[in-house]
Amino acid sequence: MKKMLSIAFAWLSFNSLSAQNTSVQNIEPRLEALLAKMTLDEKIGQLNQVVGDISTGTEVRSDGLLAQIRAGKVGSVLSHTNFDNKTAIQQVAVRESRLGIPILFGFDVIHGYKTIFPIPLAQAATWNLAAIERAERIAAAEAAADGQHWTFSPMVDITHDPRWGRVMEGAGEDPWYGSLVAQARIRSFQGDDLSAVNTLAACAKHFAGYGFTEGGREYNTVDMSEQRLRQLVLPPFEAAVQAGCATFMNAFNTLNGVPASMNKHLVSDILRGEWGFRGLVVSDWNSFGETIIHGAAADDVDASAKCLSAGSDMDMAGGTFQRGLQKALAQGRVSEQQIDDAVRRVLRLKFALGLFDDPFRYLNPNRRAQTLEKPEYRQASREMAAESMVLLKNDGGLLPLDPKGPFRKIALIGPYVNSIGHKDYMSFWTLGLGNPQYDSTKVVTPAQALKPRLEEMGFEVTVTEVCLDANCDEKALSAALNAAREADLVIACLGERGIDCGESRCVSTLELPRGQERLLQVVSRNNKPTVMVLFNSRPLAFPWASENVPAILVAWQPGFEAGNALADVLTGSVNPSGKLTVTFPRNTGQIPLYYNHLNTGRPQANFGQMWTSGYLDVPNTPAYPFGYGLSYTTFGYSGLTLSKTAIGPGETLEVSVTVANTGKVTGQEVAQLYIRDPAADIARPVKELKGFEKIRLAPGERRTLTFKLSAKDLAYWNHEGRFKADSGQFRVFAGGNSVEVLEAEFELKE
Ligand code: GLC
DSSP states (O other): OHHHHHHHHHHHHHHHHHHTTOOOOOHHHHHHHHHHHOOHHHHHHHTEEEEOSSOOSSOOOOOOHHHHHHTTOOSEEESOOOHHHHHHHHHHHHHHSSSOOOOEEEEOOSSBSSSBOOOHHHHHTTTOHHHHHHHHHHHHHHHHHTTOOEEOOOBOOOOSOTTSGGGGGSOOSOHHHHHHHHHHHHHHHHTTOTTSTTOOBOEEEEETTGGGOGGGOTTOOBOOOHHHIIIIISHHHHHHHHTTOSEEEEOSSEETTEEGGGOHIIIIIIIIIISOOOSEEEOSTTTTTHHHHHTSOSSHHHHHHHHHHHTOOBEESSOHHHHHHHHHHHTTSSOHHHHHHHHHHHHHHHHHTTTTTOTTTTOOHHHHHHHTTOHHHHHHHHHHHHHHOEEEEEGGGOOSOOTTSSOOEEEEEETTSSOOSTTTTSOSOOGGGSSTTOOOSSSOOHHHHHHHHHHHTTOEEEEEEOOOSTTOOHHHHHHHHHHHHHOSEEEEEEEOOGGGSSTTOOOSOOBOSTTHHHHHHHHGGGOOOEEEEEEOSSOOBOHHHHHHOSEEEEOOOOOTTHHHHHHHHHTTSSOOOOOOSSOBOSSGGGOSOOSSOOOOSSOOSSTTOTTSSOOSSSOSSOSBOTTOOBOSSOEEEEEEEESOSEEOTTOEEEEEEEEEEOSSSOEEEEEEEEEEOSSOSSOOOSOEEEEEEEEEEOTTOEEEEEEEEEHHHHOEEOTTSSEEOOOEEEEEEEESSSSSEEEEEEEEOO
C-alpha cells in the first residue's frame, strides 16, 4: 500500500512539477515538436554535460567547449563560475547551433554560493528546519542571479563513518531526520516555480549507498543488505522524490558489485519503478566511464548501453555517451525510444526552468549586482553559525565569558585563531567564490571578531597563531606556552583546514590533526582554564581534551561569519542550542558507532563485562552521543504520558512530556522522541528518532510538548521485503539527547 501511494504521489508530484513547480505553459507539445526535429547526434548531445571553468574531479577529455556547443554536442555545462562567459556560451548555443537549444548550467551549491554558510552537517545541528530553508533560499537567489539553473544538492547520503570526508555534506546518521532536512532543502531551492529567477532545480545525491563505503574511504566498495539499504539509505531519497526534487545524481560506488550508474535495481526498479520518479538522472563525474574501471563494462559502448538502460540520462564530464551511445544503438544494445526518453527528461527540465521562453533570464547583470552578498545574507549566515555550534563541555560554568568573573587576561591560541588560506572555516565546496584556491579575505576570523569584542568588555586579549604543519618547530609551541603563562584563561582554536573537508578528504584517524592535542597538553602545563573551540567538518576524537579541558565547543566550519558567530556564543549573546546529528566516538577504532544500532545477542551493560559485545580497551559508549548538546542553562524533563496504552493500526498515539528551564538564563532546547520495537519479526534498533521540537524557554518556564505516533512511524523494511509494523509492545523515549531519556511503553494491536 505504502509503495502504491508513493508511486502515485511521486507521479503526481513530478507531473505537478511540470504543472505546479513551473509557471511555464504547454511544455509537452513544445517538447515533442522539438524532439521530432532533432537528429540522433543532437539527441545524444543533450545527454552530454561538459566541464566549465572549474574542475571538481579527475581530469577528463573535453575539447573546445564552444565548438562542441555549435555542433549541438553539449546539453549542459557544470561548474562554470564566470558570468560573462556563461552569457557568451548561451549566446552560442541559442544563436549558432542548428536548433538553438539553450544550455543548462549546473553547479555545486552546497553551503551557500557567494555568501558562505556553515557546512550542511552544522546546519543540521541547529535542528531548525526554517533556518535551513532560509539559508538555501539565499543560496538559490545568489546562484540563480549568477546564471546557474541547477544545483547538485542536497547531498542526502546517510553514513556511519566520519573518516569519510563527505560526512560534512549531509545531515548526519539518522534517516528520518535526514529525510526532513532533504525536503527542507529541496523546497527552498526549487520554491514553487522552477522558472522563477531566484530558484534552482535541485538534485538528490548520491544514489545510492555512497556513505557506506568500506573503511570510510572515498569511492570505495559498498556492500549491504537490502534491509539496510531500505531502512537506512533510501528514506531520504524517497523523501526527495515526494518533495518533487527535479533531478537525481548517481553515486560513484558499486552497490553489491554493480556500479550505481548502471544499477537497474536502484535506478529502474526502485527510483523509476517503485517511486515513479520521472525526472532527470545525471551521472556523477565520469561515473559512466568509471564503470569500465570498476570492471563492470568492457568499453564506452558497453558502459553507455548499461547506464542508459538502467535509467541514467546525462553523462557528467566523461564523454562516454559521446563516444559510445550511437554505436550502442547501432548494435541494438539500446533503443531510440530509450534515448528519446532520456532527452525528454533533459528538455522537460529546460522548459520548466523557462529557458526556452527566455534563455538569458538568469543572466541579468543588474539583478546579479543587486543580489549577490547582500548584508542580510551575511547576518543570516552568522545566526545560522551561532545556532549550529554544539557545547560539549562547560565544567564549572566557565562559559559564557563574564567580565565580572575571575578572568582578566585571555590568550587566543592555535592554528585557527586567525587563519586565512586553505578555505579555513569553510570547505572545499565553496566553488561559487570563483578561484578554487580562493584565499578568503571575506571570512571574519576568531581573532578579528573576538579581540575587539572581548576588549570592549574589559578583557585583555593576546593572539598567538600557532603553525602546526609538519615543518613547524618547537618555537611555535613556546610562543603559545608563554602566551598561556601570561593569561588567566586560554581559548584554543583547533580543528581541520577547510580544504581538508569534503570530497576526497578522508582520514584514517579522527584524532586531532597535526599535533594539536600536544599543543593543548603543552599549553595546559600552566594549569590555566582552557576553552577548546573546534573548527571541524566531522566528528573528531579528543580523549585527552575530553578528560582535561573544562569547556569544549564544536564550531564546525561556520562559513563567512565564523568569528562573529563564535564571539556571539562565547560572550553569551547567543546561548548555544546545537545538538549533534552524528555520534562522536572516543577513538577511531570504535567506528562504526551510531545511536540506532541493534542490541546484539550479548549487549554490554558495563565496560569490561566478559563474553559480551565490547572492547577490552574502551567502553562501547561514545564520547558524545547523537542528539547531545549543552546550553548555558539547564533543562529538565518530566511527566512522560501516553494518551493510550494501546493503539490499533489506524489509530494515533499522543506522547506528552514536560520540559522545564531549570537554569538561570533563557535557552533553546531540542526535545527528542525515540521509539524501540523490542520484539519484532527481525532485530530492530535500540532507538529510532521519530520526533523533535525546538523550543525557547525563559528561566523557570515549563512547556508540555505533544508528539503523535501511528503505525506508519513504527513500520520498517522487514524480512518479507516490505514496510510493515509488527504488532506487540513498543517503547517510547523522550529527552534532550538519545541517552538521557524518560521511558514508557505501549502496545500496537493487530
Ligand atoms: C563530484 C561530486 C559530486 C558533484 C560533482 C560535480 O565528483 O561527487 O557530488 O556534484 O562531482 O562537481
